[in-house]
Amino acid sequence: MPQDILAIAEYGNGVFRKVSYEVLSEGRRLADTLGVKLLAVVLGNDIQQIAPKLAEYGVDRIIAAEHPLLKDYLSETYTQVAAEIIRKEAPALILTGATTQGKDLAACLSARLYAPLASECIAVRIENGKTVATRPMYGGKILADVRLDAAPGILTLRPNAFATRKTAGAGQIEVYPVSLEPPRTSCAHMQMDTSGKVELTEADVVVSGGRGMGGKDFSVIEALASVLGGAVGASRSAVDEGWRPVSDQVGQTGKVVSPNLYIACGISGAVQHFAGMQTSNVIVAVNKDPDAPIFSKADYGVVGDLFEIVPRLTEEIRRLRGDSQ
Numbered sequence: 001m002p003q004d005i006l007a008i009a010e011y012g013n014g015v016f017r018k019v020s021y022e023v024l025s026e027g028r029r030l031a032d033t034l035g036v037k038l039l040a041v042v043l044g045n046d047i048q049q050i051a052p053k054l055a056e057y058g059v060d061r062i063i064a065a066e067h068p069l070l071k072d073y074l075s076e077t078y079t080q081v082a083a084e085i086i087r088k089e090a091p092a093l094i095l096t097g098a099t100t101q102g103k104d105l106a107a108c109l110s111a112r113l114y115a116p117l118a119s120e121c122i123a124v125r126i127e128n129g130k131t132v133a134t135r136p137m138y139g140g141k142i143l144a145d146v147r148l149d150a151a152p153g154i155l156t157l158r159p160n161a162f163a164t165r166k167t168a169g170a171g172q173i174e175v176y177p178v179s180l181e182p183p184r185t186s187c188a189h190m191q192m193d194t195s196g197k198v199e200l201t202e203a204d205v206v207v208s209g210g211r212g213m214g215g216k217d218f219s220v221i222e223a224l225a226s227v228l229g230g231a232v233g234a235s236r237s238a239v240d241e242g243w244r245p246v247s248d249q250v251g252q253t254g255k256v257v258s259p260n261l262y263i264a265c266g267i268s269g270a271v272q273h274f275a276g277m278q279t280s281n282v283i284v285a286v287n288k289d290p291d292a293p294i295f296s297k298a299d300y301g302v303v304g305d306l307f308e309i310v311p312r313l314t315e316e317i318r319r320l321r322g323d324s325q
Helices: 018-034 049-058 074-091 100-113 219-227 234-242 305-321
Strands: 007-008 037-046 061-066 093-097 117-121 123-127 130-137 142-148 153-157 172-176 207-208 231-234 261-265 282-286 301-303
Touching: 007 018, 007 074, 018 100, 018 123, 018 153, 018 282, 037 049, 037 207, 061 074, 074 100, 100 117, 100 153, 100 282, 117 130, 123 301, 130 153, 153 301, 207 219, 219 231, 219 261, 219 305, 282 305
Parallel strands: 007 037, 007 093, 037 061, 061 172, 093 153, 117 153, 207 231, 207 261, 261 282, 282 301
Antiparallel strands: 123 130, 130 142
């Protein structure tokens, strides 16, 4: 009979993704609800030294799958190894982050294991022994409750939608014996972001600019994001104009973000953009058009020129924090 909760932690560049700790925290809560154990699985190379960190989030067992061919993520290799572990452990539920990698792996595992999948979940509960997940659908127009009637069920959890809670766990580490043939695919080139900036989907604060920016100069947006320790986003129109890279795009055809604070500057508020940030805890809009649709969706709105308002806001935050610059 399926028993435990299995969480797949995403590891890369020597660290675990922030969303992995959120996944483990939610996994611990669900495991306590069901009275079962929480297992963490991490795939990679040279991971035994960092794997014990997962025990800080209530993990009972840590399964470390190490192999040189797991150093970089490939759907082929990760799916094979993760599926083997899942078949061996027979968990009731599998959790991972709704990142690019997490959603790809979850879809592959769903197909490989014939397992039900609910993606981009923002809430999870147990009803009558069944897992019920809440997830946005139709571009965020509705929130649907999806029940998983078979085990193992697979859920990807949206970053910043779940609280991180540290809880001491046994954290018993088990090394999984990986056996892999050379994959049919390989990573030809990987370009990493070495700027040190906050990853957009995991940022607690996101400051985005739209067509109202009028050009490539996003310095006022970048300054505000920097002082708030946040990330810079952009609307599709700003990306289409070539002012920001596609990786910064927030919206239905871009990235979905769920920060504690979202500041939209010079963004009209098209439904496609709103679909990518509507689960933000607090939305602030700055726009010179008092009739801009964004104001009907914002918690706070400022009507005026963003090039006057945003720098003043940045300086005031610096003043309140006692920053020297």
